[in-house]
Amino acid sequence: MSPFSRVLSTFFALIIVLFFLINTTTISTSFFTNINAFSHFLTTFHGKNNHHYSSNDHTDQPHISLWRSTWRNPFIAFKGINDISPSSVFNKKNISRAISPDIAKCGPVELPPNAITLPYCCPILPSPLKIIDFKEFAKPNAPLRVRKPIHLLDDEYMAKLEKGIAIMKSLPENDPRNYIQQAKVHCVYCNGGYPQKPPFQNLKIDIHRSWLFYPFHRWYIYFFERILGNLIGDPNFAVPYWSWDSIEGMQMPKYFADPNSSLYHNLRDPRHLPPYIVDLNYHVNAESTTQDQQVNYNLAFMYKQMVLADTKEVFMGGVYRHGDQAQPAIGSVELAPHNTVHKWVGRADLPSQEDMGTFYTAARDPIFYPHHSNLDRLWGIWTSLDGGRKDYRDDQDWLDSEFFFYDENLNLVRVNIRDSLDTKKLGYVYEEVELPWLNASPKPSRTKLQRQEKKASLLASSQDPITTTITKFPLVLDSKVSLVVNRPKKLRSKLEKEREEEVLVMEIVDLHSDKDVKFDVHIDDDEEMLSGPDKAEFVGTFTSVPHGSHKSKTKYLVAISKVLEILEAEEDENIVVTLAPIVGKGLVSIGSIMVEYIPK
Ligand code: C2O
Secondary structure (H helix, E strand, O other): OOHHHHHHHHHHHHHHHHHHHHHHHHHHHHHHHHHHHHHHHHHHHOOOOOOOOOOOOOOOOHHHHHHHOOOOOOOOOOOOOOOOOHHHHOOOOOOOOOOOEOHHHOOOOOOOOOOOOOOOOOOOOOOOOOEEEOOOOOOOOOOOEEEOEHHHOOHHHHHHHHHHHHHHHHOOOOOOOOHHHHHHHHHHHHOOOOEEOOOOOOOEOOOOOOOOHHHHHHHHHHHHHHHHHHHOOOOOOOOOEOOOOOHHHOEOOHHHHOOOOOOOOOOOOHHHOOOOEOOOOOOOOOOOOOHHHHHHHHHHHHHHHHHHOOOHHHHHOOOOOOOOOOOOOEOHHHHHHHHHHHHHHOOOOOOOOOOOOOHHHHOOOOOHHHHHHHHHHHHHHHHHHHHOOOOOOOOHHHHHOEEEEEOOOOOEEEEEOHHHOOOOOOOEEEOOOOOOOOOOOOEOOOOHHHHHHHHHHHHHOOOOOEEOOOOOOOEEOOOOEEEEEEOOOOOOOHHHHHHEEEEEEEEEEEEEOOOOOEEEEEEOOOOOOOOOOOEOOEEEEEEOOOOOOOEEEEEEEEEOHHHHHHOOOOOOOEEEEEEEEEEOOOOOEEEEEEEEEEEO
């Protein structure tokens, strides 16, 4: 070796050592990501993976199990960049803080510990990476695709859906239009497959429990619909909706229960086949009620989640920007009926109520798509209530937030939320049906006198209930608890109530994300004899769909202006809030609870 090359090699060795010293954390993360991406590449392209997916196929993939032991708490990881906070990065105005997944850095998803299948959910990306920006708005005079409720559709129409799904299932497993590939799109966005863009690459994106929930799923169903229509040669085909909120739709549509159909799915709760009525407030231990009673419960429940939830934070979920932790706050309908119907369909005897009962497998069940078609429809209905409710459309970061999907021509398309807001521009509308819940306003369980006596005696007793000022938070929810929560404003005027919603804000901490958790929230109720979901005192339920294995936090908001009117408690200085754990006692804590006034 010449002296020159010796100097040169020492110099390079030094550079490499320095580089490792500075970047230990970052390197170790990306190193594992690359190993895994590489092994996935090998198995996919060299035919080593002779694993054929079918919707009932839940076999292990070895290279993933190796990974899982090194992969911890991706949602809460902030390692190596502790000195970076959103405020220090975005200190200047006009810097976009829209969320955009770093798709080239996709990594293994976080799975629950007893996962029955270990999918690698990242999409196969085109090489070189070519991304097309969405521009294909419907032509002004083109016919609109009309999404109809399944109970109004005939066999002929449903046969098209059946055929489309059968074709998707038969496509090669590395085709982005393949049925399991489509299901993995949901998995990767829900279980932390994508990091945020630098410098927040240690934060994983989750499209649940935030303002991304409705727009993400709108785009997801939109591309699914285009692919399906293309495969069956009918560009006007529209994904029908499962209208579990109308009386005729309150059971699993019969087409999905036919074992000979591609719409059938093995991993479902066998007790919930038609004509069994869906329970929109479902939990695994639910006692059965009469079918009539169930219908009334469902309607009252819908009223609460849609009509009473009249502010965007309460209905749509919380603000979520680049640099923020995932899952800031979950919306009312996302909690229930969205989560509850997921769990009602999934198998109660499987660890995470697979397939529908947990996000990594949910979209493997064909009923996922009509379920989300209905949620997309309800988003539009919510926005139109009271002559037009305010969503986040004044917020540039929301409008600019992005997602990526494959279209029917195998193009990778980048979309943003702005372009999703008008479904007509996307070429579809919903057939309107009656909304039987629109006037199902709940009544109180007891008389005003009874409520006031109960409240006075609770307030007078020294032990019970506890006030939020003396309660030690976090409060582990292992048994029923009643708290006195102060109301900063009493007897608000009509105008004030029109401008601001009174909201009960609960910080949810230490939520075991791999477990089934549900607790109900009651106001001025009788702890010994809590009211049912059709009564005004029952104001809502927090219910989780398992995401992964870490502990997470979020917020749960309940709009209470109208409830306080119904309970004639508007003059009261405080409310008694009872939290009743139903499933997963002790697996969630409350970090704080207070009344806030949120502009509508
Ligand atoms: Cu992304 Cu119904 O879930």
